[in-house]
Amino acid sequence: MNADQNQRITRIGPGTPCGALMRHYWQPAALLDEFDPALDPRMAQRPLKAVRLLGQDMVLFRDDTGAWGLLDRDCPHRGADLAFARHEGDGVRCPFHGWKFAADGRCLQTPAEPMGSTLCTRVRQRSYPVMVRAGVIFAWLGPEGSTPPALPDFHCFTAPDSHVFAFKGLWQCNWLQAFEVGIDPSHTSYLHRFEQDEALDGAYGKQFRNASVGEVRGERWPMTRVMRESGSPEIRHEEVSPGLTKITTLRAMTEQLTHVRVTHAMFPTTFVIPLSETMTITQMHVPVDDTHTYW
Ligand code: FES
Secondary structure, eight states: OOHHHHHHHHOOSTTSHHHHHHTTSOEEEEEGGGGOTTTOTHHHHOOEEEEEETTEEEEEEEOTTSOEEEEESBOTTTOOBGGGOEEOSSOEEOTTTOOEEOTTSBEEEOTTSOTTOOGGGGOBOOBOOEEEETTEEEEOOOSTTSOOOOOOOOHHHHSOGGGOOOOOOEESSOHHHHHHHHHOGGGGGTTTOOSSOOOGGGOTTSTTTSBOSSOBTTBOOBHHHHHHHOOSOEEEEEEEETTEEEEEEEEEOSSSOEEEEEEEEETTTEEEEEEETTEEEEEEOEEEETTEEEO
């Protein structure tokens, strides 16, 4: 890929070709945990957060009915920052002149206008569709007035809540760099190496600690051992269907046995990796802006 192609595929702000493409996909905007008062007591009084996604600044909040609102962050009046808005239960009020907005973007009040003004009926703040799946609050920044697509039925979205958890981390790189790092299977033999294995009975939910499926001469090998003892895997890939690529990683375990690990990459930013027989990670690479990505 040359420099121009690299720019074209990694610049995702408003008005860019890749940004327009990315806006056709649901993107994780925040974790449900970030709005949990047990984890952040401020959320009991004011469930509102500033969010940056695809190079756009927005505010995400939940109103008293439980509805989510995702609005552009700059007030449509004079551009004041709605991240400082007062949360009033049924909407948020701009701190500058008191315009108030509902979760769907309707302007509810413009209190500084003359009595009888109907200005607020003609004002609307851009709002974006939001849905919650598996502890993740997804947003859709597609063209205004068009219908968002369904989210794919990844197992993490269909598994019961007792079997999923969500987390995130901020990386200082673009989405493609993050994606490339994660989908590369050979790094796991080194970056995620454990020199010693642990007993399998305490390994549930630990990254790579549990066994791979099957036995080797009557033993169940931890994934840590498989990766450690075969540090030069053979990597194959094939496009299963448009947008879905299967990556197969083969590691020799014995002269007779080969370990096969299959991961799936789903266009544009998601892949699903088995970490052991009891744990799978669905990893999304959320373009925050051109140089930051949430993992
Ligand atoms: S800038 Fe928001 S109400 Fe005036």
